Amino acid sequence: MPHLTLTAPAKVNLFLEVTGKRPDGYHELATLFAKISLADQLEIEAAPAETEYLQLTLSGPLASGLESGPDNLALKAVRAFEEEFGLVLHAHVRLEKHIPFGAGLGGGSSDAGTVLLGLCRLFGKDPLRLLPRAAKLGADVPLFLYPDTFLKGEGIGEKLTPVPAKPPLPWAVLVYPDTLVPTKGVFSRLQLPAAQDVLTKLANLDKLIEYIRQGQPPVYWQEVLFNRLEEAVLPYVCSVRNVKECFSAAGAVPLMSGSGSTVFALTPTREQADNLAGRMKQKGRKVFTVRFGGNQDENN
16 A cells, blocks of 8 residues: 655744634634744655555554544544545554644644645645644644745634745744643634734734845844734643743743644754753753754654
């Protein structure tokens, strides 16, 4: 049976503002996604069949507690592919988990998007045709159908515009405090910002995008990094707040990714990233040193 192996990268949000709330209850966002080298590994085997047979096998250091049944996003992605292209498949997805679950790093979304990409390669289909179905699987799933490292997201995060980046790019240290922060609860606690505040923050998003285009060092980026959802997480989740305070005490400029619980900070060099990562290690935390784009670099 035809098969291929792919890398499913995690993401962080370098910027996240909530610009409004829609009648259907979803929040409108303005965000800047950045794919990073922390990644799951996927192997996909698939062929047309008379009767559908879908199987998911989980492995890896962070597979414990994940379900391999039909509600897993990776298998939902296979079914979305079948529906879009009118296919019935015999498919086996092997997923090696390295991205923490519920950490604001888009692990499940990346797995789903990467499954869609893999199936498109196996069957010669255009992945961008799947964007509407990907958005129905999850707001972050369309992100992983694009090859770009940096993408501006609008709407509920599914309206994407690639942002070209000029090297050198900074390194980042990620700290996951082994705490699950349910996204629904975060948004239910969030107070919508005033319109003028939103406009000010969106001007900073434009600055950040320009810094990335120009290849400016992280000291420029740090001036405009922002996540509105911190207001609905830090006062309520002490483990996330403690990580951010620990980063600050080490002289870093930390930011929570997505709705939490991972917090990260940028450094200009690998050496500085390794030094910072060493200072952030504590029992109950997972610390990752990563690049932007690329393959998984190092788990500490």
